[in-house]
Amino acid sequence: MAYREKTGWLSLIAMALTFGPYFAIVATHTIPASGLPNLRLLVVFAVAALCQALILIAGHLYLGLRSPGEARTPPDERDRAIMRRSISSAYYVLIAGMILVGGVMPFNSSGWSIVNAAILMIVIAEVVHYGVLVLCYRRHAS
Amino acid sequence: MTGSVSNRMRVLRFLNGEMSQAELGQRIGVTRQTIAAIESGKYSPTLEAAFRIADVFGVPLPEVFTWDANSTGSQGA
Numbered sequence: 382m383a384y385r386e387k388t389g390w391l392s393l394i395a396m397a398l399t400f401g402p403y404f405a406i407v408a409t410h411t412i413p414a415s416g417l418p419n420l421r422l423l424v425v426f427a428v429a430a431l432c433q434a435l436i437l438i439a440g441h442l443y444l445g446l447r448s449p450g451e452a453r454t455p456p457d458e459r460d461r462a463i464m465r466r467s468i469s470s471a472y473y474v475l476i477a478g479m480i481l482v483g484g485v486m487p488f489n490s491s492g493w494s495i496v497n498a499a500i501l502m503i504v505i506a507e508v509v510h511y512g513v514l515v516l517c518y519r520r521h522a523s
Numbered sequence: 524m525t526g527s528v529s530n531r532m533r534v535l536r537f538l539n540g541e542m543s544q545a546e547l548g549q550r551i552g553v554t555r556q557t558i559a560a561i562e563s564g565k566y567s568p569t570l571e572a573a574f575r576i577a578d579v580f581g582v583p584l585p586e587v588f589t590w591d592a593n594s595t596g597s598q599g600a
Contacts, residue, residue, distance in 0.1 A: 451554070457557050458572055459554075459557040460554070462566075
């Protein structure tokens with residue numbers, strides 16, 4: 382498996398391990414609609430973001446130590462083509478999500494519901510980004 | 524639209540002392556995985572990379588890559 386595919390898997394796993402529980406907490410706990418600032422939820426979000434950063438740092442260090450040559454090599458033309466494809470796919474998902482959150486949700490929601498919907502759209506866009514990246518590397522795997 | 528790029532890279536590597544994919548990749552500035560993807564027809568290289576590959580083998584470009592108008596390719600990023 383190519384180094385860049387491994388980093389794609391790492392990002393997907395980090396996302397699942399941190400924002401999976403975050404949205405599980407959000408979905409199972411009642412959040413007061415006008416309770417801003419909701420410090421408890423802010424702490425949960427901060428913990429999720431911090432854990433994601435730690436997993437990514439540790440994962441990149443581990444992968445870099447296991448294949449130092451590949452980690453130092455700049456992306457070649459196929460890597461860049463795959464990156465372009467994955468980022469453009471994620472861009473459309475993010476734009477659609479933000480139109481939904483910013484244009485529709487203010488009419489029937491407020492407060493943390495909108496904030497969490499925006500975070501969810503960013504997470505979905507990131508999942509699409511790394512999902513397409515991994516899929517492209519899988520299709521080209523030898 | 525039908526058509527795909529086919530190549531003779533495997534044969535040319537063999538004729539050049541069984542050059543490895545990693546060595547060819549190193550000489551043109553791409554990874555071994557990219558050479559494998561090009562060789563298996565899963566990725567079409569840029570024109571620049573195609574010229575570099577032909578240059579490594581010391582042959583003109585059409586001796587490495589050919590356009591097959593009748594086949595249905597499965598290339599893409």
